[in-house]
Amino acid sequence: MQEKVGNPPKDGDFKWVGTNAIRPDGVEKVTGQARYGADLNMAGQLTGLVLRSPHPHARIVKIDTSKAEALAGVKAIITSDDFEEQDPTLAAAGEMMVNYLDVSRNVIACDKVLYEGHALAAVAATSKSIAKKALKLIEVEYELLPHVIDPVEAMQADAPILHEDMITAGVNPPPEKPSNISKQMEFALGDIDKGFADADLIIEREFKTQPVHQGYIEPHACLANVTADNQAELWVTTQGHWIVRAHCARLLGWDISKVRVTSSEIGGGFGGKTVVYLEPLALALSKKSGRPVKMTMSREDTIRATGPTSGAVVKVKIGASKDGRITAGQADMIYQAGAFQGSPVAQGAMTAFAPYELDNVKVTGLDVVSNRPKVAAYRAPGAPISEYAVECVIDEIAGKLGIDPIDLRLKNAAKEGTQTAYGPKLGPIGMIETLEATQATEHYKTPLGPNQGRGVASGFWYNIGGQTTVMMALNEDGSFNLTIGTPDIGGLRASMALMAAEELGVDYKSIRPIIGDTQQLGYNFLTGGSRACFSSGMATVEAAREIIQEACSRAAKLWELPEEAVDYKDGWIRPAGDNAGAHEPISIAEIGRMAGKTGGAIIGNAKINAQGAAPSLGQHLVDVEVDPETGKVSVIRYTVIQDAGRAIHPAYVEGQYQGGAAQGIGWALNEEYIYGDDGKLQNASFLDYRIPVASDLPMIDTVIVEVPNPNHPYGVRGVGETAIVPPMGAIANAVADATGVRFSELPMSPPKVLKQLDLARAANDADLKM
Amino acid sequence: MVRVTLVGNLRQFADGISELEIEAATIKQLFARLSERFPALAPHLEDGMAVAIDGIIYQEALLQPISDNAEVHVLPAIPGG
Amino acid sequence: MKHHISFTLNGDPVEALCDTDQTLLDVLRDELDMTGTKEGCATGDCGACSVSVDGRLVCSCLMLGVEMNGKKVESIEGMADGDKLHPLQQKFLEHAALQCGICTPGVLIAAKSLLERNPDPTETEVRYWLAGNLCRCTGYDKIIRAVLATAADMRGA
Secondary structure, eight states, X not given: OOOOOOOOSOOSOOSSTTSOOOOTTHHHHHTTOSOBTTSOOOTTOEEEEEEEOSSSSEEEEEEEOHHHHHSXXXXXXXXXXXXXXXXXXXXXXXXXXXXXXHHHHHHSOSSEEOSTTOEEEEEEESSHHHHHHHHHHOEEEEEEOOOOOSHHHHTSTTSOOSOTTOOOBTOSSOOSSOOSEEEEEEEEESOHXXXXXXXXXXXXXXXXXXXXXXXXXXXOEEEEEEOTTOOEEEEEOOSOHHHHHHHHHHHHTOOGGGEEEEEOBOSOOTTTTSSOSSHHHHHHHHHHHTSOEEEEOOHHHHHHHSOOOOOEEEEEEEXXXXXXXXXXXXXXXXXXXXXXXXXXXXXXXXXXXXXXXXXXXXXXXXEEEOSSOOOOOOSSTTHHHHHHHHHHHHHHHHHHHTOOHHHHHHHTBOOTTOBOTTSSBOOSOOHHHHHHHHHTSHHHHSOOOTTEEEEEEEXXXXXXXXXXXXXXXXXXXXXXXXXXXXXXSSSHHHHHHHHHHHHHTSOGGGEEEEEOOTTTXXXXXXXXXXXXXXXXXXXXXXXXXXXHHHHHHHHHHHTTOOGGGEEEETTEEEEOGGGTTSSXXXXXXXXXXXXXXXXXXXXXXEEEEEOOOOOEEEEEEEEEEEOTTTOOEEEEEEEEEEEOSSOSSHHHHHHHHHHHHHXXXXXXXXXXXXXXXXXXXXXXXTTTSOOOOGGGOOOEEEEEEOOOOTTSXXXXXXXXXGGGSSHHHHHHHHHHHHHSBOOOBSOOOHHHHHHHHHHHHHHOOTTTBO | OEEEEEOGGGGGXXXXXXXXXXXXXXXXXXHHHHHXXXXXXXXXXXXXXXXXXXTEEEESOTTOBOOTTOEEEEEEOOOOO | OOEEEEEEETTEEEEEEEOTTOBHHHIIIIISOOTTSOOSOSSSSSOTTEEEETTEEEEGGGSBGGGOTTOEEEOGGGTSBTTBOOHHHHHHHHTTOXXXXXXXXXXXXXXXXXXXXXXXXXXXXXXXXXXXXXXXXXXXXXXXXXXHHHHHHHXXX
């Protein structure tokens, strides 16, 4: 086993870090008192509703709101005329570069509607029923245009063009005519042709995946209140309230300081709540009507009109020597962006082969638009798709070479110093550790029954850091207030309090963590990118250390000793060195009590742009049983083995592993969008867009591996996203093991599986069998 | 001097060059020197590029120092979900 | 013309005015400010709006306010006894059986309903009973464990 590397400052036994403390926001959540996006009301509030396009592609000839405006109870109606014209060039919004013209056109259509469900007007009225009536009274004249849904069809020369100014970027010389391909890209390493020439075995396969929705159970919701002089308050369920602030201020042309955004508790995001939909509309309606405006999105609109992740076509070609060394890895991917450019194809391309140490890699990617909702991030955007395809081919190679699939991965595993295809060499990572831990599980050794199969797949995600501002205050009674800026999606406040308690050497329960609003803290980038525990944790530690430093300084002054002459340990300050024993130790609580008299409040302010986020590697091991008569694939056993760096709160780390696996199971076996020929979505409900339910899944066992991240004071690696990367590959490989048939299209739902099994049975075709 | 690799499509805007040596002590200087040498590259550097210095990826870190002889990669920024 | 309805909520008499087309969920959230019960879909597919009506587990989005006259409704706000949590609520915290927490009120109401009928359910029985409560965060593992652990405790106690 590779040695654990990295040396966080506190090795050995932790008192708080690594324990499963009860989360500080737990009681309010189990009693229904916690307030989410739709749970706040203000006196005099209006209900806002959105008018959405029934057509997948059309020019807006005219919008006549006069009849709707005349309806009693209607207080404001907005269209794109109520928003600032945006520049198409990219602008910085925190760490992202954003095309604000696309954002504003997506929030409210101008000139054209580009997908069924595209918003084109919004109404605020004194009741929901009046708002509904008002929507029906808005008269829109459309000039219908031909539509295209599938990305490969959208690339054809005769496909309907969505944007007349879309000239494919990344092509030299640039094309003369517009198309639906927004950009083309390539990442390469070494000499791919030589790599294939050196191979004893080459396997080439094409895979197809469908768009899937993040499926957060809480739909989008917000409450906006704007005064006549543009002092705006917004309550919203979001993964990033500073991002919401930036986007809304920009779209409305207001100063950022005028927009105060509070993040409610959030009922799931997974990347889907890193963008704005209702928020600019609610603010504009509130300004226009002079009243608070509450807007909630229905489930149907959430599925129909908000960004899922891309569907894709991915061709993978891998060459290997007969002893199992991969000599060449090639992938060509087409990712669908939805109605506006910006699929995660670059990340898919960069991560496709990332778990492996390869000399020769070539990955190309195309970003293609079509008449469906603009894609939004979904947990490790881009990577689950590309890594699924690669993991299937790796598995097939292992099978053909007669090598155990984990041994094959071990032979080619990326490790510290491996040159990645996307550029830099890797620091210490847990690929080998997690592979070895997988082989060591009891699951791996358990025999299988009839119609059962076992599959394994690896997953990689880089994780990010980013702008983080945290404030911590020592109260007069020795308790602590901790204000962080990254919304808590599932256990974050507990993890922050654990790290703070560890640093300060005080009781976990004496620390109260809250999520501050945009007025209360400096800029914070969003919760996403598996960054919150890493970045807010790093900042929390820094803030705690600042408090310790100041507390020591106060004690030293009280004792009339130089500052270096005191020590801090476990919440107590003592004179040190030659002065040891000269005074009774003083508690940090006592320092807190005396803070006012010794110079003022004792606070810690950390304002960082956290760097040094490190990748998390994981393996998923799954057993399935395939019913040969119905094609139903049942997941009968599942183990997630993933590197957390250091698990601050192990139960919530396990929760991330289990949740990512469950989403991946849905992606692999059932979730997809079903469009009619008319370009309209047919399954816009949880009944027909069916995500896994409790009876679909077994217990999901987890193994937390820890290869500490040397760049974080506690060795933390983000974990949330890697957990969704391996499931599709692992399940596809398990189904292949169970049936002898390789599936190259997701989802592997019963009708599709049955069809392939029937074909294989009937034809006994060598091409279909392993 | 630092060794810089332009990852992915960036070489298109650098006259086909993907690896070069350049004098830069911070990421800000790196971007400035690269933009001077390859004006077509300039808007893309603003385009949300991450920079890896000796294997550690930095995003939005203009003032990050780059030590002499470091290995630097300029690559597309990494988002999250 | 609005309807005047009166029913019992968590043991207390309540009254409200509602439109014909307002569901029990709408009445709870919009007329009575009881926002613990959540809307995840409004079509009875997700279970986030689960409540008990006359002892029966239902999706409150599938019942109308006007049907409630004289009925006994129990929502998440009535599950704890003052500041004393119900054993299920306590176990959910101990087992980390919630992440974002949006599905939690509905799951707790559903689980309580199960244990009232069947104090010794198997894992499969718990999974099928809770199949009407969607969770996107947890993969259900810790939820099932928490329910089974509570059942065992309540039998032992």
